[in-house]
Amino acid sequence: MIRSLRDRALTVPRRNRFGDIVWRVPTAGMLAGILKNPAYAGAFVYGRTQSCHARYASGKIISRRRPMAEWKIVVKDRYPAYLDWERYERIQIMLSDNHAEYKRNQTRGAPRDGAAVLQGIVWCGRCGHKMGVEYKNGNRYVCNFLARSQGGALCQHLPADPIDACVVEAFFAAVNPAELAELMLAKDARQQADEAFDRAEEQQIKRLRYQALLAERQYDRVDPDNRLIAAELERRWEGALRELRQAEDAFERRRAMQNQSDDLTPAEQNDFIAAGSQLPEFWQRSDIEWGRK
Numbered sequence: 001m002i003r004s005l006r007d008r009a010l011t012v013p014r015r016n017r018f019g020d021i022v023w024r025v026p027t028a029g030m031l032a033g034i035l036k037n038p039a040y041a042g043a044f045v046y047g048r049t050q051s052c053h054a055r056y057a058s059g060k061i062i063s064r065r066r067p068m069a070e071w072k073i074v075v076k077d078r079y080p081a082y083l084d085w086e087r088y089e090r091i092q093i094m095l096s097d098n099h100a101e102y103k104r105n106q107t108r109g110a111p112r113d114g115a116a117v118l119q120g121i122v123w124c125g126r127c128g129h130k131m132g133v134e135y136k137n138g139n140r141y142v143c144n145f146l147a148r149s150q151g152g153a154l155c156q157h158l159p160a161d162p163i164d165a166c167v168v169e170a171f172f173a174a175v176n177p178a179e180l181a182e183l184m185l186a187k188d189a190r191q192q193a194d195e196a197f198d199r200a201e202e203q204q205i206k207r208l209r210y211q212a213l214l215a216e217r218q219y220d221r222v223d224p225d226n227r228l229i230a231a232e233l234e235r236r237w238e239g240a241l242r243e244l245r246q247a248e249d250a251f252e253r254r255r256a257m258q259n260q261s262d263d264l265t266p267a268e269q270n271d272f273i274a275a276g277s278q279l280p281e282f283w284q285r286s287d288i289e290w291g292r293k
């Protein structure tokens with residue numbers, strides 16, 4: 001996402017310390033802020049953060065974000081919405097999942113060799129806790145959550161290899177006929193995203209054009225005797241024109257590139273299907289590096 005924005009030199013609106021809107025090169029933090037901001041889903045929310053009584057030595061108050069369920073006031077349909085509330089909630093879940101994933105990767109330790117393909121995604125059927133992987137006497141999935149937290153006995157452990165084999169088989173069976181359709185869907189989604197970026201780029205060009213016009217008018221109105229101000233306004237006008245031209249050129253170049261079609265030919269589609277049916281065979285071969293963890 002951030003790469004797409006930067007590739008297209010798209011900027012995002014921010015408020016500066018005077019409360020004016022300025023357009024800035026996006027950072028990951030800014031995008032996360034936009035994704036988490038309920039105003040984009042049209043809602044007015046009060047009480048998203050909670051200040052603790054403690055303060056930093058600098059005098060700054062420590063605040064933490066409350067989970068959505070603890071927000072004090074939520075008034076939906078307050079602003080024009082860019083996305084509906086359900087979609088907003090889904091995005092919040094995705095963000096917190098990504099964060100959990102990140103934290104788990106931080107704490108899971110160095111990945112070890114061995115298949116155990118379900119590492120981190122297998123839950124115990126008996127007690128419902130997440131199972132870990134142990135590498136003694138071959139790989140095995142272990143449910144030791146209760147044992148660790150309450151000091152009881154191990155809930156259960158199962159050898160990993162036969163389970164992995166079943167899951168891999170089921171995975172290939174499910175994925176095989178669906179692959180091409182999925183690829184097409186992914187292409188459609190990609191195209192829709194590209195179109196959205198195109199619209200954003202067009203809007204940005206409009207904005208730059210308006211700014212250049214404004215700068216031109218300001219320059220026209222200045223008293224020519226007032227040389228210092230005239231020179232400064234001329235400099236601003238030229239700068240605005242330069243920015244506009246760069247944005248227009250970049251947009252045209254991208255348009256030209258996009259028009260080169262990248263649709264799969266029927267022959268390529270057949271190749272793709274054939275490759276898909278060989279995947280299980282490749283999977284069994286040990287001489288290929290799969291990047292397994």
Ligand SMILES: [Zn+2]
Pocket residue numbers: 124125126127128129143155156
């Ligand atoms: Zn268990």
